[in-house]
Amino acid sequence: MSEQQAPPGAGPDVATLTIGILGGTGDQGRGLARRFALAGHPVIIGSRSAERAAAAAQSLGADPRIRGMTNADAAAAADVVIVAVPWDGHGELLASLAAPLAGKIVIDCVNPLGFDQRGCYPLAVAEGSAAQQAAAVLPDSVVVGAFHHVSAVLLLDPAVHSVDLDVLVLGDDRQATDLVQALAARIPGARGLYAGRLRNCGQVEALTANLVSINRRYKAHAGLRVTDV
Amino acid sequence: MSEQQAPPGAGPDVATLTIGILGGTGDQGRGLARRFALAGHPVIIGSRSAERAAAAAQSLGADPRIRGMTNADAAAAADVVIVAVPWDGHGELLASLAAPLAGKIVIDCVNPLGFDQRGCYPLAVAEGSAAQQAAAVLPDSVVVGAFHHVSAVLLLDPAVHSVDLDVLVLGDDRQATDLVQALAARIPGARGLYAGRLRNCGQVEALTANLVSINRRYKAHAGLRVTDV
Numbered sequence: 211m212s213e214q215q216a217p218p219g220a221g222p223d224v225a226t227l228t229i230g231i232l233g234g235t236g237d238q239g240r241g242l243a244r245r246f247a248l249a250g251h252p253v254i255i256g257s258r259s260a261e262r263a264a265a266a267a268q269s270l271g272a273d274p275r276i277r278g279m280t281n282a283d284a285a286a287a288a289d290v291v292i293v294a295v296p297w298d299g300h301g302e303l304l305a306s307l308a309a310p311l312a313g314k315i316v317i318d319c320v321n322p323l324g325f326d327q328r329g330c331y332p333l334a335v336a337e338g339s340a341a342q343q344a345a346a347v348l349p350d351s352v353v354v355g356a357f358h359h360v361s362a363v364l365l366l367d368p369a370v371h372s373v374d375l376d377v378l379v380l381g382d383d384r385q386a387t388d389l390v391q392a393l394a395a396r397i398p399g400a401r402g403l404y405a406g407r408l409r410n411c412g413q414v415e416a417l418t419a420n421l422v423s424i425n426r427r428y429k430a431h432a433g434l435r436v437t438d439v
Numbered sequence: 440m441s442e443q444q445a446p447p448g449a450g451p452d453v454a455t456l457t458i459g460i461l462g463g464t465g466d467q468g469r470g471l472a473r474r475f476a477l478a479g480h481p482v483i484i485g486s487r488s489a490e491r492a493a494a495a496a497q498s499l500g501a502d503p504r505i506r507g508m509t510n511a512d513a514a515a516a517a518d519v520v521i522v523a524v525p526w527d528g529h530g531e532l533l534a535s536l537a538a539p540l541a542g543k544i545v546i547d548c549v550n551p552l553g554f555d556q557r558g559c560y561p562l563a564v565a566e567g568s569a570a571q572q573a574a575a576v577l578p579d580s581v582v583v584g585a586f587h588h589v590s591a592v593l594l595l596d597p598a599v600h601s602v603d604l605d606v607l608v609l610g611d612d613r614q615a616t617d618l619v620q621a622l623a624a625r626i627p628g629a630r631g632l633y634a635g636r637l638r639n640c641g642q643v644e645a646l647t648a649n650l651v652s653i654n655r656r657y658k659a660h661a662g663l664r665v666t667d668v
Contacts, residue, residue: 331638374666378649406652409560414649416642420607423635424665433666437603438659 221392221402222385228252229393230288232281232303233295235266238319241365242292242357243267245373247275249396256284285310290317290393292357293344297322297333300340305347312350315386317393318411319357321418329423332416339412341380354390355380355411356402358418361431365397372399375433379404380411403436450621450631451614457481458622459517461510461532462524464495467548470594471521471586472496474602476504478625485513514539519546519622521586522573526551526562529569534576541579544615546622547640548586550647558652561645568641570609583619584609584640585631587647590660594626601628604662608633609640632665 229246231239234255243253247270255278257263263278270276285291285307295303297320304311320340322333337343341355356379364370377394379402381387391402405414424432458475460468463484472482476499484507486492492507499505514520514536524532526549533540549569551562566572570584585608593599606623608631610616620631634643653661 328636328638330635332642380649403653404656405649406559407557409557410645410648410652413561413642413645416639417646419639420609420634420643423639424632424668427633428668430665430667432668435664435666436653437662437664439653439657439661 221388224392227289230254230284230291232256232293235262237362239294241362244270245365245397247273254279254284254288256281290315293318301343301347304344308348311348314351316351316353317356318344321358321415330419332419339415341408341411352383352386354386356390358415364431375400376436377402378414380406380408382408450617453621456518459483459513459520461485461522464491466591468523470591473499474594474626476502483508483513483517485510519544522547530572530576533573537577540577543580545580545582546585547573550644559648561648568644570637570640581612581615583615585619587644593660604629605665606631607643609635609637611636
């Protein structure tokens with residue numbers, strides 16, 4: 211079997227990696243923190259304020275695997291860093307963290323979205339996508355796009371033991387996308403699938419607007435599965 | 440149960456509608472023609488050349504339900520019209536058919552994509568999407584986006600009896616999107632899901648580039664399913 215045909219479940223051993231989550235005080239960040247801690251990972255929630263980061267960590271049940279720090283300290287201490295900050299200020303924050311993020315895999319899960327009286331819609335991004343913006347301001351990091359479509363509600367729900375979701379993983383570095391696919395598979399029920407180069411990340415981010423429309427119409431917490439893989 | 444909460448399988452009775460397919464000589468058009476004819480619909484394949492349209496109809500097994508005509512005659516004769524033409528020339532062709540398409544539901548399934556040595560990528564579209572471009576040049580039609588992700592290979596394969604796919608349906612007119620959802624459900628295995636307004640169609644079209652990447656990596660004919668709906 212060639213490397214190209216490896217099944218999506220295979221991949222590097224990521225079980226001991228410490229995961230930092232910038233902007234980890236939001237629902238998406240807290241939900242990912244909770245699931246990775248449940249899977250056994252040390253998790254560092256980052257925030258502009260160390261106090262808010264510590265409070266967010268506490269809010270997840272005083273799990274000793276989850277700590278709170280400033281974004282800069284989280285970026286420095288983690289093996290792999292997830293970016294879950296608001297789109298507003300995304301580029302500026304990452305640029306300010308370029309030094310502690312150098313040499314690391316940075317997983318961007320930010321969806322640049324707007325809302326008006328007709329619902330949700332994608333915002334235009336000069337670089338093409340949030341992930342490409344991250345890559346532009348972090349030339350010494352390896353940026354991967356992933357975890358855009360995870361439902362924070364489901365991640366945070368203690369009654370939900372398995373998340374029915376394929377995590378689409380976008381990036382230009384095979385070792386990095388393999389690692390992020392393996393990380394996605396640490397969430398019970400989830401599967402990480404390679405879904406293209408970073409230049410194809412914009413539509414994956416924007417598709418979150420469609421999931422919002424689907425959730426509204428069908429009163430759901432919609433996720434995606436890819437068939438025939 | 441309110442109308443908002445109707446299950447996705449419910450919908451208007453579309454079983455007797457004649458379906459026209461502009462650009463129906465391509466693989467996607469022929470595949471859809473085959474499946475709708477199998478479901479009992481009269482189907483008209485349209486082409487710039489009536490002869491090529493007739494040949495495409497013949498290629499599908501001399502099914503008497505499938506006929507070939509010029510695009511203009513197909514537009515005039517059909518109840519509902521699917522646009523499966525190449526992106527190159529899409530707007531000009533539709534503008535030339537505005538009169539026969541007036542008053543009809545027009546389903547655009549065109550994906551504006553480019554290919555280079557690094558693979559497939561979405562093309563920038565001034566109107567935001569192929570579907571929005573169709574709406575701009577067809578002010579007297581009701582444009583719906585759908586059927587972007589169907590695999591022509593699977594649609595055309597006689598050994599494939601069921602297609603494992605949710606068809607994302609985009610549009611601003613509820614009656615029209617309901618009808619197109621019902622049409623999608625005429626393909627065994629497929630389900631039509633409302634996935635947002637027409638302004639959210641661009642990323643659905645562009646996501647086809649990701650499916651191309653997935654197909655290449657995993658040697659698959661990937662489709663999408665939406666979970667929790």
